[in-house]
Amino acid sequence: MNNTFAVNIIHRPEMVPEYAEKVTGQGKAEDIGRKALLTESLDIFKFQQATAHKNGLKTTIQMTYASLFNEEAIQLAKDDHEKYGDEIALSLLGLPCKEFREKYNTKDFCIWMFSMEDKMQIVDDVFGKFHEIFGFYPESTGSYYMDAELTNYIKEKYPSVKCAVATCWEEGPKAYHTCNNSWYTLFDGGPWNPWIPSKQNTHAPAANEAEDSGIVAIPHLSRDLLACYDGNGSNFGTHPQNVLRGMIYDSKTWEFPYFYNLVDQYRHLEKFNNGYSYNMMFVGPGWLNKMGRWEAPYELLKKSYEEGMAYYGDLKKEGKLVDMTMAEFADFYRANKEYTEPECALWKDILYGSDKQLFWYADPYMRAQINMDQGGALVDLRPYAAKLKWEVGIGTKHVQDASYPFLIQEKYRAGYFTHYAGEGTVRSAKISYNGEEVDLCLCRTHAKFKQDGKARKLILDPVEIEFDDLTVKLQTIITFEEGASNIKFERNILEMSNPNAEVTINEYMVACYGTTEYPEDMTGITLTVAGDGKSESIDYAYKCREAEICGGNAASAVIPAIETAVSMTTDMTDAKAYIREGYAFSPMFTLGIEKKVKDKEVVTTWLNLAKAN
Amino acid sequence: MAQSSKGKLNYRCPMCFFRDLDIDMFYDKDKQEYYCLRCQYTGDEKDVLAKNELIRMKYGKMMERITDFD
Numbered sequence: 296m297n298n299t300f301a302v303n304i305i306h307r308p309e310m311v312p313e314y315a316e317k318v319t320g321q322g323k324a325e326d327i328g329r330k331a332l333l334t335e336s337l338d339i340f341k342f343q344q345a346t347a348h349k350n351g352l353k354t355t356i357q358m359t360y361a362s363l364f365n366e367e368a369i370q371l372a373k374d375d376h377e378k379y380g381d382e383i384a385l386s387l388l389g390l391p392c393k394e395f396r397e398k399y400n401t402k403d404f405c406i407w408m409f410s411m412e413d414k415m416q417i418v419d420d421v422f423g424k425f426h427e428i429f430g431f432y433p434e435s436t437g438s439y440y441m442d443a444e445l446t447n448y449i450k451e452k453y454p455s456v457k458c459a460v461a462t463c464w465e466e467g468p469k470a471y472h473t474c475n476n477s478w479y480t481l482f483d484g485g486p487w488n489p490w491i492p493s494k495q496n497t498h499a500p501a502a503n504e505a506e507d508s509g510i511v512a513i514p515h516l517s518r519d520l521l522a523c524y525d526g527n528g529s530n531f532g533t534h535p536q537n538v539l540r541g542m543i544y545d546s547k548t549w550e551f552p553y554f555y556n557l558v559d560q561y562r563h564l565e566k567f568n569n570g571y572s573y574n575m576m577f578v579g580p581g582w583l584n585k586m587g588r589w590e591a592p593y594e595l596l597k598k599s600y601e602e603g604m605a606y607y608g609d610l611k612k613e614g615k616l617v618d619m620t621m622a623e624f625a626d627f628y629r630a631n632k633e634y635t636e637p638e639c640a641l642w643k644d645i646l647y648g649s650d651k652q653l654f655w656y657a658d659p660y661m662r663a664q665i666n667m668d669q670g671g672a673l674v675d676l677r678p679y680a681a682k683l684k685w686e687v688g689i690g691t692k693h694v695q696d697a698s699y700p701f702l703i704q705e706k707y708r709a710g711y712f713t714h715y716a717g718e719g720t721v722r723s724a725k726i727s728y729n730g731e732e733v734d735l736c737l738c739r740t741h742a743k744f745k746q747d748g749k750a751r752k753l754i755l756d757p758v759e760i761e762f763d764d765l766t767v768k769l770q771t772i773i774t775f776e777e778g779a780s781n782i783k784f785e786r787n788i789l790e791m792s793n794p795n796a797e798v799t800i801n802e803y804m805v806a807c808y809g810t811t812e813y814p815e816d817m818t819g820i821t822l823t824v825a826g827d828g829k830s831e832s833i834d835y836a837y838k839c840r841e842a843e844i845c846g847g848n849a850a851s852a853v854i855p856a857i858e859t860a861v862s863m864t865t866d867m868t869d870a871k872a873y874i875r876e877g878y879a880f881s882p883m884f885t886l887g888i889e890k891k892v893k894d895k896e897v898v899t900t901w902l903n904l905a906k907a908n
Numbered sequence: 909m910a911q912s913s914k915g916k917l918n919y920r921c922p923m924c925f926f927r928d929l930d931i932d933m934f935y936d937k938d939k940q941e942y943y944c945l946r947c948q949y950t951g952d953e954k955d956v957l958a959k960n961e962l963i964r965m966k967y968g969k970m971m972e973r974i975t976d977f978d
């Protein structure tokens with residue numbers, strides 16, 4: 296798949312756009328059957344389709360349940376399929392319409408939030424209606440989120456389905472806050488680019504055929520991997536109106552170069568993924584409202600859509616883009632990717648003007664973020680190795696919260712900086728010498744990516760650590776070995792101003808678990824330190840206890856609530872391994888390995904993830 | 909005092925936008941001002957637009973076309 300920038304463009308004829316009724320219908324009593332609303336919605340769909348075709352791009356038409364009751368929408372889909380090769384697919388978004396409300400007596404519209412019983416009935420209803428109209432079952436479907444149980448049901452009953460829009464990247468508490476705590480799309484922790492979901496948990500990619508859910512998942516939009524991590528996802532994506540929502544345009548000239556930068560940085564990711572890169576654009580009709588939206592008049596909404604699409608069209612003309620329908624993309628993906636092949640993204644700030652650089656890594660065992668601006672600290676970690684069964688919807692323990700739990704999340708759990716007490720989640724190292732201590736989190740640097748067979752390496756530029764009377768030049772190398780379910784950290788002492796000096800490197804990981812900003816109960820977690828024929832454990836009880844073993848080579852934690860085991864190990868025989876319990880004001884645990892080193896020596900440790908039953 | 913309504917382009921509160929909150933403001937015809945239900949901001953259209961320009965200061969590279977991603 297060398298040099299393939301694959302692009303999916305998706306449109307949906309939504310008869311009652313999500314925002315239109317609330318935004319344009321303000322001051323009117325709710326009436327989702329309003330004639331004006333239906334006409335406007337179809338006009339927007341026609342405009343979107345025409346804009347793609349004008350630029351030589353094919354689309355995937357995701358019919359909504361409501362549109363299956365509209366003859367004009369059906370005919371438009373059939374015609375465009377004939378003429379342009381657009382795929383006729385079926386969305387599980389856009390359920391609301393008179394027929395749906397009457398049948399299900401609810402205003403719920405997010406498929407993953409229904410009870411399992413309702414999910415099955417709605418799927419049968421929607422797929423049945425689709426078949427009745429088109430005479431075949433769709434190959435693609437989707438929603439903002441597709442829980443594993445929903446996907447498994449669909450795949451079993453409608454095996455033709457091979458592709459689905461299955462998550463919005465990092466749309467969780469951040470999006471909820473931005474929407475005045477009223478938009479319940481809580482699903483942080485997934486991949487940003489397409490993947491094959493496991494049968495157990497949508498976020499976690501399948502490691503093999505047995506885990507394969509049978510579909511290829513694509514994200515809803517391609518989002519800025521830096522901006523979205525600490526901001527509203529819906530401002531920073533390959534969705535021209537998202538960019539307007541973020542006010543990322545010149546209000547006088549209506550120029551928005553950020554959108555093109557975002558597309559181009561996604562294209563750049565081919566360097567880390569064997570020549571493959573990806574983009575998805577899926578603008579719901581509510582965003583092209585004739586009344587204007589987010590301070591932007593319709594003319595600007597329209598212009599941004601046309602110019603965004605024209606950019607994809609130009610790239611295609613230059614041979615730099617391959618437009619695919621979702622079903623075509625699923626075939627392409629399966630033909631070119633192996634289960635354990637990771638998705639890698641060395642990403643830089645393209646919006647704020649900082650010099651920050653991040654690295655994102657996702658495979659069937661983990662999703663990890665390394666922050667070069669914090670010396671290569673691991674600042675977000677999702678233990679996919681646990682393949683956590685996490686049912687969502689009414690009648691489950693998680694009605695809305697579909698996020699994959701983290702062990703480390705620097706924004707929700709402080710990271711390096713805390714307010715004068717306690718600790719935040721991060722995996723970094725501290726270097727100490729003669730009573731002075733420096734954390735690598737404060738050593739800003741950059742990295743280069745290197746692939747050695749099955750190993751993806753992040754080679755960080757060396758940093759200098761200045762003590763009162765000693766300067767240490769240190770280089771970090773972080774290696775992700777395909778299929779290994781671990782991360783290797785190497786700290787190389789390249790140079791010391793006093794070649795005879797000895798410094799201590801303390802490799803540590805402060806972690807907890809959760810899906811939101813608020814702490815979870817740590818009771819039940821067991822910490823263990825082991826090595827040199829000894830072992831000691833602490834059952835978490837917020838008592839601030841510690842244990843260490845000189846000559847130890849492993850510090851681990853088992854977290855039953857998320858069925859995860861995490862450990863820090865080393866192959867060095869003369870290190871010290873330790874564990875630290877937290878306390879109520881610092882509901883964390885720490886795993887660490889400490890070692891004294893001299894010039895030119897290396898400290899090597901691994902962070903390992905496994906399922907704990 | 910008549911009830912307020914949405915303005916013509918659903919202007920959001922610029923002060924809330926600064927703290928990553930999207931909140932449509934309402935328009936008070938009597939006072940001829942937009943106001944925020946959540947925070948204490950009020951302002952006429954001109955002031956809203958001026959504050960919206962200030963918001964953009966957080967995007968240091970907003971208008972730069974970037975070609976080097978290394």
Ligand SMILES: [Zn+2]
Pocket residue numbers: 921922923924931944945946947948949
């Ligand atoms: Zn406000």
